[in-house]
Amino acid sequence: MSKTEESRLPVGTQAFILSKMYYGALTKSLEKLDIERYFSVLYFLHNNKNCCQQNICDELKIDKTAMVKVMDYLSKAGWVERKTNPDDRREHFISLSKKGEKQTKEVVRSFKAIDEKAFSNISETERKAFFKVMFKVCENLEKLPSDHLTFNYKKSK
Amino acid sequence: MSKTEESRLPVGTQAFILSKMYYGALTKSLEKLDIERYFSVLYFLHNNKNCCQQNICDELKIDKTAMVKVMDYLSKAGWVERKTNPDDRREHFISLSKKGEKQTKEVVRSFKAIDEKAFSNISETERKAFFKVMFKVCENLEKLPSDHLTFNYKKSK
DNA sequence: TAAAATAGTTGGCAAATATAACTAATTTAA
DNA sequence: TTAAATTAGTTATATTTGCCAACTATTTTA
Numbered sequence: 001m002s003k004t005e006e007s008r009l010p011v012g013t014q015a016f017i018l019s020k021m022y023y024g025a026l027t028k029s030l031e032k033l034d035i036e037r038y039f040s041v042l043y044f045l046h047n048n049k050n051c052c053q054q055n056i057c058d059e060l061k062i063d064k065t066a067m068v069k070v071m072d073y074l075s076k077a078g079w080v081e082r083k084t085n086p087d088d089r090r091e092h093f094i095s096l097s098k099k100g101e102k103q104t105k106e107v108v109r110s111f112k113a114i115d116e117k118a119f120s121n122i123s124e125t126e127r128k129a130f131f132k133v134m135f136k137v138c139e140n141l142e143k144l145p146s147d148h149l150t151f152n153y154k155k156s157k
Numbered sequence: 158m159s160k161t162e163e164s165r166l167p168v169g170t171q172a173f174i175l176s177k178m179y180y181g182a183l184t185k186s187l188e189k190l191d192i193e194r195y196f197s198v199l200y201f202l203h204n205n206k207n208c209c210q211q212n213i214c215d216e217l218k219i220d221k222t223a224m225v226k227v228m229d230y231l232s233k234a235g236w237v238e239r240k241t242n243p244d245d246r247r248e249h250f251i252s253l254s255k256k257g258e259k260q261t262k263e264v265v266r267s268f269k270a271i272d273e274k275a276f277s278n279i280s281e282t283e284r285k286a287f288f289k290v291m292f293k294v295c296e297n298l299e300k301l302p303s304d305h306l307t308f309n310y311k312k313s314k
Numbered sequence: 315t316a317a318a319a320t321a322g323t324t325g326g327c328a329a330a331t332a333t334a335a336c337t338a339a340t341t342t343a344a
Numbered sequence: 345t346t347a348a349a350t351t352a353g354t355t356a357t358a359t360t361t362g363c364c365a366a367c368t369a370t371t372t373t374a
Contacts, residue, residue: 008288010200012268012275013179013197013200013268015175016173016197017218018172021218021303040170061174062362064322065362065363089369090322111167112167114301119168119294121293131165137175140276145185211353220332221353222353223331
């Protein structure tokens with residue numbers, strides 16, 4: 001199972017595999033809820049109050065037209081509410097509803113439980129170092145020229 | 158940009174973001190090719206001879222019905238060939254064609270170039286430790302009960 | 315104050331993901 | 345040793361996602 005440096009998968013591929021397994025486990029552990037998608041958005045909203053859709057798009061690298069559908073789904077299910085920002089009426093503040101707030105606690109618990117299990121045999125030091133590198137890699141990747149990426153403010157033609 | 162331990166995203170979410178940025182950059186850097194998808198499969202085939210479709214599915218966590226479409230796409234484009242394994246005629250060995258072999262070198266170069274840039278300001282030691290943790294996390298996640306995951310041999314009902 | 319940029323929306327299309335049901339070949343276990 | 349179970353690959357289908365172009369409303373800029 002262990003790979004040599006030569007044959008190991010590229011970091012992007014390995015990260016994608018990790019995320020697929022992670023969401024498989026997460027979705028399984030949350031199947032009793034009345035929604036079955038977009039848990040990462042709820043996690044984000046739990047930690048970020050008064051953000052608008054574009055903020056979520058930027059942080060989670062989700063396309064803004066996809067975000068409309070996410071919000072339709074979550075507000076229809078009664079988890080989130082959209083409120084126009086009075087100081088910039090283009091923006092819609094997104095907040096968890098009473099129900100969403102309550103249920104999201106369960107979502108966050110599941111996320112943390114799976115993180116816990118994912119790092120079960122890994123020391124605190126190693127885990128911190130791992131995330132430090134992960135953030136650096138993301139920062140580096142953000143600088144590279146990129147295709148169809150998610151925040152389509154301006155078309156490159 | 159740096160996160161506290163409390164507010165940082167779950168590892169699965171962060172890995173997914175990383176992979177989206179990674180593939181954005183990769184796709185951009187390979188846009189001159191006559192294919193525009195499934196580069197990770199080609200990378201895998203470059204390092205693994207005489208594998209059948211299921212091997213690729215298992216390693217890259219891709220559903221086997223999706224793999225059929227991947228193989229249709231790549232063989233139609235003339236990059237790969239399917240050959241029945243004479244020792245187990247259920248299996249189709251997948252190999253790179255002459256053209257695929259040649260072009261995949263370019264794909265592998267691009268992967269390695271982006272990995273290089275992704276880890277540009279990260280030491281060799283840190284990088285190795287990072288991948289070690291990444292593999293451990295994947296191993297841990299593999300053990301968890303999981304939904305609709307990709308290798309659907311047996312239905313859990 | 316006209317032009318440019320931004321937040322969000324809509325509609326459409328291609329691709330990704332998952333399920334169910336199938337064929338053919340091989341392995342297993344009674 | 346053969347009937348049952350499993351496996352590799354395929355087909356068909358439905359749903360979701362990702363991306364683009366075009367649009368409205370609002371705010372920023374020059």
